[in-house]
Amino acid sequence: MLRHDILHLLAAHPEKYVSGERISQQLKVTRAAIWKQIQVLKEEGFEIEGQTRNGYCLLKTPFSLNEWVLKKALTTISLGSKITLEDELESTNVWAKELARQGGAHGQVVIARSQSSGKGRLQRQWESPRGGLWMSVVLRPNLSLADASKLTLATSVAIVDAFEELYSLRIGIKWPNDLVFDGSKIAGILGEVVGEWNTVQALILGIGINVNFPRERLSPLLKATTLLEILGYEVDLNVLAAGIMKHLEKQVICLENKAFEELRSNWLERAVSLGEEVRILRGEQVCQGVFKGISIDGALLLETDDGEKSFSAGEVQVRSKIGEYF
Ligand code: BT5
Secondary structure, three states: OHHHHHHHHHHOOOOOOEOHHHHHHHHOOOHHHHHHHHHHHHHOOOEEEEEOOOEEEEEEOOOOOOHHHHHHHOOOOOOOOOEEEEEEEOOHHHHHHHHHHOOOOOOOEEEEEEEOOEEOHHHOEEOOOOOOEEEEEEEOOOOOHHHHOOHHHHHHHHHHHHHHHHHOOOOEEEOOOEEEEOOEEEEEEEEEEEEEOOEEEEEEEEEEEOOOOOHHHOOOOOOEOOHHHHHOOOOOHHHHHHHHHHHHHHHHHHHHOOOHHHHHHHHHHHEOOOOOEEEEEEOOEEEEEEEEEEOOOOOEEEEEOOEEEEEOOOOOEEEEOOOOOO
């Protein structure tokens, strides 16, 4: 794409001006065509200074999602090898599942700037306004179905690590895989399996993070927060997406190498409410006890008056002792 070729040329000369004539010679297009593409790039949020005598200089890339900026930020081997970026999708998970059914490769990623019908677990809704990171990764890992279910745990760890590395911000994991800051949810994960009767063809990891928008964009009923709310400034969504892919790729490789104990201890180190009294709701049933940890399969372990009990994700809800969602 001509636009991307122009960007490559400008980026190869940081803080320098590249003349329109030089760009036109190298890319074999007219200077008018270059000028037109520069206008489009400016509309996409690139800051490009044009000087009649010196040419063009790339000052700043956009913080909003952009294919070129994202690819430049990527440091992974397989994750993000192919990226589909759309302005709006119903749900990136639905799209990624379709891609996987049609043979989409390991590491293919689907991202949308907004979702009209984002999905949470158990048919719940996921609010997905512009400014968030809504992305789904297609994985065909070298794992059994039982081990593949640990991927959502691994994804939580990857998100915590990316936040720590990029913003020196420590968020916590609320079992099974909510990411929280000061008790409010900032991100969620939706892991889905694509396959038929007993055979896993692919796994879809859907990651939703509230990033560059004020908390007011979300329903007031939710106990939610956004990165903008916490940091007080907007961040580069491309860098965040690339950072998450980097940490996720590392976690997937660890799992393929069967480093389950390492994953469990990494998860526990980042968990909230460990050692605290919690209540587990299973339909009408309530069970109270101390949150002791997770089993190797990711089930929650509760120390109760009747001994240790384990609960798997999907069937229960967790509350703090006083009834607050912790
Ligand atoms: C989740 O479900 O937390 C999984 C969310 C996964 C979203 C990503 S976005 C990219 C990909 N494509 C999709 O369509 N989905 C994935 P769960 O644990 O069931 O939590 C859902 C609940 O969180 C809802 O019932 C609300 O109470 C709350 N919620 C909804 N939107 C929220 C938001 N933006 N921030 C915080 N909480 C939210």
